Every structure is written in C-alpha cells, then in structure tokens.
Amino acid sequence: MSDIRAATFAGPGAPPVIGMVDRPRLGRRAALFAIGACGVSDTDLRILRGAWTGALSWPLTPGHEAACVLEEMGADLTEDSLGNPLKPGAKILIPSCVPCLRCAVCLHHPAQAARCLNPVHLRGGWADRGHVDFAEFPGARLYRLPDDMPLWLATLTEPFTTALRGLRRAQEIGHFPPGATVVIHGTGAIALLAVAAALEMGAGRAIVAGGPEDPFLRLCRQFGAEATIGANAPEETPEETPEETIGIVRETVGGLGADLVLNHGGVTADALAMLRDGGCCVDLGPSSGPLPTDFAARDLTLIGSGAQAPADVPAGIQMLNRARGRYPFLKMLTRHPLTAAGVAEAISGKALKAMLVANPDIIGP
Numbered sequence: 551m552s553d554i555r556a557a558t559f560a561g562p563g564a565p566p567v568i569g570m571v572d573r574p575r576l577g578r579r580a581a582l583f584a585i586g587a588c589g590v591s592d593t594d595l596r597i598l599r600g601a602w603t604g605a606l607s608w609p610l611t612p613g614h615e616a617a618c619v620l621e622e623m624g625a626d627l628t629e630d631s632l633g634n635p636l637k638p639g640a641k642i643l644i645p646s647c648v649p650c651l652r653c654a655v656c657l658h659h660p661a662q663a664a665r666c667l668n669p670v671h672l673r674g675g676w677a678d679r680g681h682v683d684f685a686e687f688p689g690a691r692l693y694r695l696p697d698d699m700p701l702w703l704a705t706l707t708e709p710f711t712t713a714l715r716g717l718r719r720a721q722e723i724g725h726f727p728p729g730a731t732v733v734i735h736g737t738g739a740i741a742l743l744a745v746a747a748a749l750e751m752g753a754g755r756a757i758v759a760g761g762p763e764d765p766f767l768r769l770c771r772q773f774g775a776e777a778t779i780g781a782n783a784p785e786e787t788p789e790e791t792p793e794e795t796i797g798i799v800r801e802t803v804g805g806l807g808a809d810l811v812l813n814h815g816g817v818t819a820d821a822l823a824m825l826r827d828g829g830c831c832v833d834l835g836p837s838s839g840p841l842p843t844d845f846a847a848r849d850l851t852l853i854g855s856g857a858q859a860p861a862d863v864p865a866g867i868q869m870l871n872r873a874r875g876r877y878p879f880l881k882m883l884t885r886h887p888l889t890a891a892g893v894a895e896a897i898s899g900k901a902l903k904a905m906l907v908a909n910p911d912i913i914g915p
C-alpha cells in the first residue's frame with residue numbers, strides 16, 4: 551500500500567500508461583481513499599480527444615465518477631458535508647465540480663454552482679487510490695454513501711443526478727405532475743437513467759425517442775419505458791426522418807401530446823414538437839435548430855438544465871440506492887480492469903457506459 555496506481559495520458563490521443571504515484575502526506579482536512587470503480591464519461595472522452603475547451607495540465611489522470619472507500623483522514627476531517635460521521639472503511643463520493651465560493655455565481659446563485667466563474671474539476675478517478683485536501687479546496691464536498699450501496703452503482707451518481715435535476719426543475723414549477731406522460735428524447739447513459747428517475751418521481755408513462763436499438767433502447771424497455779422509438783441501424787430498417795419520429799411519438803403518446811420532454815442532445819425544436827400545448831421541455835445539453843415559430847402561441851415552457859451542482863448530489867445518491875432493486879442498473883455498465891489494455895478498451899466508446907474497476911473486491915455484488 552505504499553504507492554498509488556494510476557492511468558495517465560501524456561496528451562490528447564496518447565495511449566494510457568499505468569504508472570505509480572507517491573502516496574501523499576495527509577493534511578489535517580485531507581482524505582485518502584481506495585477507488586472501487588470509476589465511470590468513463592463523455593467529458594473524459596472529450597478531454598482525451600483534445601476537444602475540451604477548459605484549462606488542463608497534461609499529463610493527467612482522467613476520471614470524475616469515482617466511488618470510494620475511506621482509508622485515512624486528517625485529524626480535522628471527522629464528518630461528511632452533511633454532518634454524517636466519517637471513519638476508515640466508510641463508502642464515500644466526492645463530486646468533481648468544486649465551486650470557488652467567492653464569485654458572483656457562488657455568492658448569489660448557489661443552485662447554479664456548476665456555472666461558477668472559477669471552478670476546479672477534481673479528476674484522477676482512473677486509479678486505485680485518490681486523495682483530496684479539503685483545506686486546499688474549501689468548496690469541495692464529501693458525501694458518505696449508504697453502507698449498503700454497492701460502489702459500482704454509486705459510479706452512476708453523477709449521470710443519474712443530471713437527469714434527476716432536470717426533471718426536478720420541471721417539477722418545482724408545476725410542470726411535472728404525478729402521472730405525467732414523459733418523453734425522453736436522445737440517447738446515452740443519462741437518457742437511460744432518466745427513465746428510472748422519471749418513473750421514481752411519479753411519471754405515469756415514460757417513452758423514449760432516440761437510438762440505437764442495441765443496447766440503448768433495449769435497456770430503456772428493461773428500465774420500464776413503455777415504448778421506444780427511433781433511430782434503428784440502417785441495415786435493420788431505414789432511419790426515420792425527424793418528422794416521422796415526431797409523428798410516431800405523438801401517435802404513441804396519443805391525446806394532445808407529451809406533458810414533459812427531457813431532451814438530451816436531440817434537436818430542441820423536435821423535442822418541442824412532441825409536446826402538448828402548454829407542455830414543458832427540459833433541455834439538458836447542447837442543441838441545434840431554431841425554436842419553432844409557434845413556441846409562444848402554444849404556451850410552451852422550455853427549461854435549460856446544465857449538469858448538476860454539488861448540492862444536488864445527495865438526493866441523487868439516495869434515490870439511486872433506493873431504486874436499485876427496481877431497475878437493472880448493472881446491465882448498463884461494462885467493466886474494464888485498471889490496466890493499459892483495460893483503459894484503452896474503456897475509452898473506445900463502444901459501451902453505453904464503461905466503468906474502470908481498480909479494486910474489484912470492494913465494489914459490491
């Protein structure tokens with residue numbers, strides 16, 4: 551246990567190298583933890599492609615969806631950010647986005663802390679151990695996970711919370727009533743987790759318009775989507791045009807259209823076209839296409855929702871863990887060992903959601 555094993559990259563496009571890093575001397579508010587597993591996110595892949603616009607210092611170890619077990623703490627780190635006691639052996643999660651606590655956004659709009667003007671992004675999850683000094687990063691948070699929560703499930707906290715926050719923003723303004731018909735428009739791990747989040751929050755019906763069929767739409771149905779529409783591989787059936795997809799969604803939903811559409815990377819105008827008049831669209835991601843000209847006449851509500859603030863995470867942890875027996879979360883994850891070959895396979899982009907497993911003995915059944 552003298553050193554830390556980590557996957558590092560010399561720069562964009564470079565191959566992963568597994569190396570050893572010195573174990574740090576811990577400050578009074580620092581934590582050292584074993585990383586059970588860590589997700590591979592779209593952000594990681596953008597960084598490795600050289601497509602990330604934020605500041606980076608290479609070489610670096612990516613990974614910001616780590617689920618961990620505490621090994622050592624400084625004398626002054628006795629509680630998590632909610633006041634729960636900490637001891638070695640506790641399961642923990644540290645949100646990667648660290649707001650500065652000093653800028654105008656942090657001081658006046660803490661619910662939008664993901665938009666902090668001077669954020670720090672903690673990375674380094676693709677390793678078998680990690681450490682954070684909370685004296686150095688006062689805006690960093692540490693959340694103790696439920697003792698019975700498997701670490702592999704906790705690696706899904708960040709994408710799950712992103713979906714949960716978007717849906718909650720609609721619920722908070724009365725646009726996601728119990729029993730609502732929710733359409734999830736898009737694809738990827740966040741769109742799949744949005745099916746579970748919408749049903750847990752009381753959706754009457756969850757319908758997915760996206761693709762591809764395998765494994766995305768197949769898993770969406772296993773997660774409880776009533777119907778899935780979309781973008782089949784060209785050799786199966788010809789891909790529908792956006793107008794055809796909108797038509798099939800409206801026919802499937804029936805009545806006047808969907809109450810709520812959660813858009814994850816699809817064209818916003820297409821998402822709006824699936825709504826009933828008076829309906830609401832929550833847009834999670836980059837979008838293209840103009841707003842339709844009848845946007846005002848139809849009395850629609852469009853809400854933007856960018857990622858999640860650290861304060862959103864505890865609700866995500868609790869809901870994800872409580873729902874773990876009701877959705878096949880394990881089936882969406884593809885496991886890879888923390889080896890050069892394992893990391894190379896994990897970043898190939900083939901899996902719906904890849905997970906690097908550094909310590910398989912602690913990630914849970």
Ligand SMILES: [Zn+2]
Nearest residue numbers: 650653656666
């Ligand atoms: Zn700030």
